[in-house]
Amino acid sequence: xxxxxxxxxxxxIEAELxxxxxxxxxxxxxxxxxxxxxxxxxxxxxxxxxxxALILADRQTRGRGRLGRKWFSPGGQNLYMSLVLRPQxxxxxxxxxxxxxGLGVAEGIAGFVPGVExxxxxxxxxxxxxxxxxxxxVEASMSGALVRHVIAGxxxxxxxxxxxxxxxxxxxxxxxxxxxxxxxTTVLVEVLxxxxxxxxQFEREGIDAMLEDLRARDATRGHRVRCVAGEGTGAGxxxxxxxxxxxxxxxxxxxxxxxxxxx
Ligand code: BTN
Numbered sequence: 208x209x210x211x212x213x214x215x216x217x218x219x220i221e222a223e224l225x226x227x228x229x230x231x232x233x234x235x236x237x238x239x240x241x242x243x244x245x246x247x248x249x250x251x252x253x254x255x256x257x258x259x260a261l262i263l264a265d266r267q268t269r270g271r272g273r274l275g276r277k278w279f280s281p282g283g284q285n286l287y288m289s290l291v292l293r294p295q296x297x298x299x300x301x302x303x304x305x306x307x308x309g310l311g312v313a314e315g316i317a318g319f320v321p322g323v324e325x326x327x328x329x330x331x332x333x334x335x336x337x338x339x340x341x342x343x344x345v346e347a348s349m350s351g352a353l354v355r356h357v358i359a360g361x362x363x364x365x366x367x368x369x370x371x372x373x374x375x376x377x378x379x380x381x382x383x384x385x386x387x388x389x390x391x392t393t394v395l396v397e398v399l400x401x402x403x404x405x406x407x408q409f410e411r412e413g414i415d416a417m418l419e420d421l422r423a424r425d426a427t428r429g430h431r432v433r434c435v436a437g438e439g440t441g442a443g444x445x446x447x448x449x450x451x452x453x454x455x456x457x458x459x460x461x462x463x464x465x466x467x468x469x470x
Pocket of ligand 1: 242243244245267269270271272273274276278286287288289331332341342343344360361362363
Protein backbone atom coordinates (compact mmCIF):
# COMPACT_ATOMS: atom_id res chain seq x y z
CA UNK A 208 0.00 0.00 0.00
CA UNK A 209 1.58 3.33 -0.98
CA UNK A 210 1.64 6.27 1.42
CA UNK A 211 -0.04 9.61 0.69
CA UNK A 212 1.85 12.84 1.23
CA UNK A 213 1.22 16.57 1.22
CA UNK A 214 3.05 19.85 1.72
CA UNK A 215 2.97 22.13 4.78
CA UNK A 216 2.87 25.84 3.97
CA UNK A 217 3.38 28.38 6.76
CA UNK A 218 1.12 31.09 5.30
CA UNK A 219 -1.79 28.67 4.91
CA ILE A 220 -1.48 27.33 8.45
CA GLU A 221 -1.29 30.84 9.91
CA ALA A 222 -4.26 32.02 7.84
CA GLU A 223 -6.41 29.06 8.92
CA LEU A 224 -5.52 29.53 12.59
CA UNK A 225 -6.37 33.23 12.41
CA UNK A 226 -9.61 32.60 10.51
CA UNK A 227 -10.74 30.29 13.33
CA UNK A 228 -9.59 32.55 16.14
CA UNK A 229 -7.04 30.01 17.35
CA UNK A 230 -4.07 31.64 19.10
CA UNK A 231 -2.30 28.41 20.08
CA UNK A 232 0.29 27.64 17.38
CA UNK A 233 1.28 31.26 16.81
CA UNK A 234 3.98 32.31 16.33
CA UNK A 235 4.75 29.37 14.04
CA UNK A 236 8.23 28.15 13.16
CA UNK A 237 8.04 25.67 10.26
CA UNK A 238 11.14 23.81 9.10
CA UNK A 239 11.63 21.07 6.51
CA UNK A 240 13.91 19.02 8.72
CA UNK A 241 15.26 19.07 12.24
CA UNK A 242 16.67 16.56 14.72
CA UNK A 243 13.77 16.84 17.14
CA UNK A 244 11.17 19.62 17.32
CA UNK A 245 11.37 19.34 21.13
CA UNK A 246 15.03 20.40 21.00
CA UNK A 247 14.32 23.25 18.61
CA UNK A 248 11.39 24.35 20.81
CA UNK A 249 13.62 24.35 23.92
CA UNK A 250 16.14 26.57 22.12
CA UNK A 251 13.33 28.95 21.14
CA UNK A 252 11.92 28.88 24.68
CA UNK A 253 15.33 29.90 26.08
CA UNK A 254 15.21 32.84 23.68
CA UNK A 255 11.83 33.77 25.22
CA UNK A 256 9.54 32.85 22.35
CA UNK A 257 5.92 33.55 23.34
CA UNK A 258 3.60 31.13 25.14
CA UNK A 259 1.73 29.06 22.56
CA ALA A 260 4.48 29.14 19.93
CA LEU A 261 4.63 26.09 17.69
CA ILE A 262 7.69 24.46 16.19
CA LEU A 263 6.61 22.21 13.32
CA ALA A 264 8.80 20.05 11.08
CA ASP A 265 8.03 18.13 7.93
CA ARG A 266 10.47 15.41 9.10
CA GLN A 267 12.78 14.67 12.02
CA THR A 268 16.14 12.95 11.92
CA ARG A 269 16.29 12.18 15.67
CA GLY A 270 12.62 12.11 16.67
CA ARG A 271 12.37 10.77 20.19
CA GLY A 272 9.74 9.34 22.47
CA ARG A 273 9.49 8.64 26.17
CA LEU A 274 12.03 6.45 27.94
CA GLY A 275 14.65 7.08 25.25
CA ARG A 276 12.63 5.47 22.48
CA LYS A 277 12.91 6.48 18.83
CA TRP A 278 9.97 8.24 17.09
CA PHE A 279 9.84 7.34 13.39
CA SER A 280 9.51 10.63 11.51
CA PRO A 281 9.36 10.27 7.71
CA GLY A 282 8.69 13.39 5.63
CA GLY A 283 5.50 14.49 3.88
CA GLN A 284 3.12 12.35 5.91
CA ASN A 285 2.76 13.09 9.59
CA LEU A 286 2.78 15.94 12.09
CA TYR A 287 5.85 16.47 14.29
CA MET A 288 5.29 19.46 16.49
CA SER A 289 6.28 21.00 19.79
CA LEU A 290 4.38 23.70 21.62
CA VAL A 291 6.13 26.09 23.98
CA LEU A 292 3.81 26.56 26.95
CA ARG A 293 4.14 28.71 30.05
CA PRO A 294 1.12 27.33 31.93
CA GLN A 295 -0.21 29.29 34.87
CA UNK A 296 -0.67 26.27 37.13
CA UNK A 297 1.00 25.35 40.43
CA UNK A 298 3.86 22.92 39.95
CA UNK A 299 2.11 20.16 41.92
CA UNK A 300 -0.71 20.17 39.35
CA UNK A 301 1.56 20.19 36.31
CA UNK A 302 1.94 16.40 35.97
CA UNK A 303 -1.65 16.14 34.69
CA UNK A 304 -0.86 18.32 31.67
CA UNK A 305 0.15 15.27 29.60
CA UNK A 306 -3.34 13.83 30.01
CA UNK A 307 -4.91 17.19 29.16
CA UNK A 308 -2.86 17.36 25.96
CA GLY A 309 -3.77 13.77 25.14
CA LEU A 310 -7.46 14.57 25.57
CA GLY A 311 -7.24 17.67 23.33
CA VAL A 312 -5.40 15.75 20.61
CA ALA A 313 -7.83 12.82 20.81
CA GLU A 314 -10.77 15.20 20.42
CA GLY A 315 -9.00 16.93 17.56
CA ILE A 316 -8.54 13.77 15.53
CA ALA A 317 -11.82 12.01 16.43
CA GLY A 318 -13.79 13.95 13.81
CA PHE A 319 -11.59 12.55 11.03
CA VAL A 320 -12.40 8.93 11.88
CA PRO A 321 -16.16 8.93 12.58
CA GLY A 322 -17.47 5.80 14.21
CA VAL A 323 -13.98 4.59 15.17
CA GLU A 324 -12.86 4.51 18.82
CA UNK A 325 -10.27 7.18 19.65
CA UNK A 326 -8.93 6.39 23.11
CA UNK A 327 -6.26 7.52 25.55
CA UNK A 328 -3.74 5.05 26.88
CA UNK A 329 -2.49 6.52 30.14
CA UNK A 330 -0.42 8.59 30.35
CA UNK A 331 0.45 9.80 26.90
CA UNK A 332 -0.73 7.78 23.90
CA UNK A 333 -3.73 8.39 21.68
CA UNK A 334 -5.06 5.23 20.07
CA UNK A 335 -7.26 4.81 17.03
CA UNK A 336 -9.09 1.48 17.13
CA UNK A 337 -6.69 0.49 19.95
CA UNK A 338 -3.49 1.10 17.95
CA UNK A 339 -1.13 3.99 18.58
CA UNK A 340 -1.55 7.00 16.27
CA UNK A 341 -0.17 9.74 18.52
CA UNK A 342 2.71 10.01 20.97
CA UNK A 343 3.21 12.88 23.40
CA UNK A 344 6.50 13.84 25.03
CA VAL A 345 6.20 16.58 27.64
CA GLU A 346 9.43 18.11 28.96
CA ALA A 347 9.37 20.78 31.66
CA SER A 348 12.13 23.25 32.45
CA MET A 349 12.14 24.19 36.13
CA SER A 350 13.86 26.89 38.10
CA GLY A 351 13.61 25.66 41.69
CA ALA A 352 9.87 25.18 42.27
CA LEU A 353 8.98 27.48 39.36
CA VAL A 354 7.99 26.16 35.95
CA ARG A 355 9.99 28.13 33.38
CA HIS A 356 8.35 26.53 30.39
CA VAL A 357 6.89 23.26 29.20
CA ILE A 358 7.64 21.75 25.81
CA ALA A 359 4.74 19.63 24.61
CA GLY A 360 6.01 17.43 21.78
CA UNK A 361 3.27 15.75 19.78
CA UNK A 362 3.65 13.29 16.93
CA UNK A 363 0.47 12.47 14.97
CA UNK A 364 0.52 9.78 12.29
CA UNK A 365 -1.74 11.28 9.65
CA UNK A 366 -1.08 9.90 6.17
CA UNK A 367 1.38 7.09 6.76
CA UNK A 368 0.03 3.68 5.74
CA UNK A 369 3.04 1.40 6.20
CA UNK A 370 5.31 1.30 9.23
CA UNK A 371 8.75 0.08 10.19
CA UNK A 372 8.63 -3.62 11.22
CA UNK A 373 9.58 -2.57 14.76
CA UNK A 374 6.21 -0.85 15.26
CA UNK A 375 4.05 -2.29 12.46
CA UNK A 376 1.92 -4.41 14.80
CA UNK A 377 1.05 -1.53 17.16
CA UNK A 378 0.96 1.62 14.99
CA UNK A 379 -1.77 3.17 12.91
CA UNK A 380 -2.67 6.51 11.31
CA UNK A 381 -5.70 8.65 10.59
CA UNK A 382 -5.55 7.74 6.88
CA UNK A 383 -5.93 4.05 7.67
CA UNK A 384 -9.33 4.75 9.28
CA UNK A 385 -10.68 7.71 7.31
CA UNK A 386 -12.85 7.34 4.22
CA UNK A 387 -11.05 10.37 2.77
CA UNK A 388 -7.51 11.00 4.14
CA UNK A 389 -7.37 14.58 5.47
CA UNK A 390 -4.43 16.86 4.71
CA UNK A 391 -2.00 17.60 7.50
CA THR A 392 -2.89 21.28 7.79
CA THR A 393 -6.56 20.50 8.38
CA VAL A 394 -5.63 18.01 11.12
CA LEU A 395 -3.14 20.43 12.69
CA VAL A 396 -5.64 23.29 12.91
CA GLU A 397 -8.35 21.06 14.35
CA VAL A 398 -5.96 19.62 16.95
CA LEU A 399 -4.72 23.08 17.98
CA UNK A 400 -8.30 24.34 18.38
CA UNK A 401 -9.18 21.50 20.76
CA UNK A 402 -5.86 21.79 22.60
CA UNK A 403 -6.37 25.50 23.17
CA UNK A 404 -9.79 24.87 24.71
CA UNK A 405 -8.52 22.10 27.01
CA UNK A 406 -5.36 23.94 28.09
CA UNK A 407 -7.36 27.04 28.98
CA GLN A 408 -9.82 24.89 30.92
CA PHE A 409 -6.89 23.23 32.73
CA GLU A 410 -5.48 26.61 33.80
CA ARG A 411 -8.88 27.78 35.03
CA GLU A 412 -10.25 24.65 36.67
CA GLY A 413 -7.61 21.92 36.79
CA ILE A 414 -8.54 18.48 35.49
CA ASP A 415 -11.70 18.18 37.63
CA ALA A 416 -13.89 19.62 34.90
CA MET A 417 -12.57 17.18 32.29
CA LEU A 418 -12.41 14.00 34.37
CA GLU A 419 -15.61 12.66 32.88
CA ASP A 420 -14.31 13.17 29.33
CA LEU A 421 -10.93 11.68 30.24
CA ARG A 422 -12.59 8.63 31.75
CA ALA A 423 -14.81 8.20 28.68
CA ARG A 424 -11.66 7.92 26.52
CA ASP A 425 -9.67 5.71 28.93
CA ALA A 426 -8.50 2.79 26.76
CA THR A 427 -7.17 0.85 29.76
CA ARG A 428 -10.38 0.67 31.79
CA GLY A 429 -11.53 -2.92 32.10
CA HIS A 430 -8.60 -4.15 30.02
CA ARG A 431 -5.63 -6.27 31.04
CA VAL A 432 -2.54 -4.14 31.56
CA ARG A 433 1.01 -4.42 32.80
CA CYS A 434 2.31 -1.51 34.91
CA VAL A 435 5.26 -0.93 37.28
CA ALA A 436 3.36 -2.72 40.06
CA GLY A 437 2.60 -5.83 37.99
CA GLU A 438 -0.24 -7.19 35.84
CA GLY A 439 -3.87 -6.38 36.39
CA THR A 440 -6.93 -4.64 35.03
CA GLY A 441 -7.31 -0.91 34.37
CA ALA A 442 -9.63 0.46 37.08
CA GLY A 443 -10.01 4.05 35.91
CA UNK A 444 -8.40 7.47 36.14
CA UNK A 445 -8.19 8.91 39.66
CA UNK A 446 -9.23 12.45 40.64
CA UNK A 447 -5.64 13.72 40.29
CA UNK A 448 -5.01 12.05 36.92
CA UNK A 449 -3.16 8.96 38.21
CA UNK A 450 -4.20 5.54 36.90
CA UNK A 451 -5.78 2.91 39.12
CA UNK A 452 -5.01 -0.72 38.43
CA UNK A 453 -6.61 -3.72 40.07
CA UNK A 454 -3.71 -6.15 40.35
CA UNK A 455 -4.26 -9.81 39.56
CA UNK A 456 -3.41 -10.59 43.21
CA UNK A 457 -6.33 -8.39 44.31
CA UNK A 458 -4.63 -5.17 45.46
CA UNK A 459 -5.84 -1.84 43.99
CA UNK A 460 -2.80 0.31 43.18
CA UNK A 461 -2.41 3.88 41.96
CA UNK A 462 0.13 4.32 39.18
CA UNK A 463 1.80 7.72 38.83
CA UNK A 464 4.88 6.94 36.74
CA UNK A 465 6.26 4.61 34.11
CA UNK A 466 4.62 2.92 31.19
CA UNK A 467 1.39 0.99 31.07
CA UNK A 468 1.15 -1.75 28.43
CA UNK A 469 -2.13 -3.07 27.11
CA UNK A 470 -1.93 -6.87 27.12
C1 BTN B 1 6.10 8.63 22.86
O1 BTN B 1 5.13 8.02 22.41
O2 BTN B 1 6.98 8.04 23.52
C2 BTN B 1 6.22 10.11 22.60
C3 BTN B 1 6.51 10.42 21.17
C4 BTN B 1 6.61 11.91 20.91
C5 BTN B 1 6.97 12.23 19.49
C6 BTN B 1 6.95 13.70 19.21
S1 BTN B 1 7.15 14.08 17.49
C7 BTN B 1 7.36 15.76 17.86
C8 BTN B 1 8.22 15.83 19.11
N1 BTN B 1 9.63 15.74 18.74
C9 BTN B 1 10.19 14.62 19.21
O3 BTN B 1 11.39 14.31 19.04
N2 BTN B 1 9.30 13.91 19.89
C10 BTN B 1 8.00 14.54 19.92
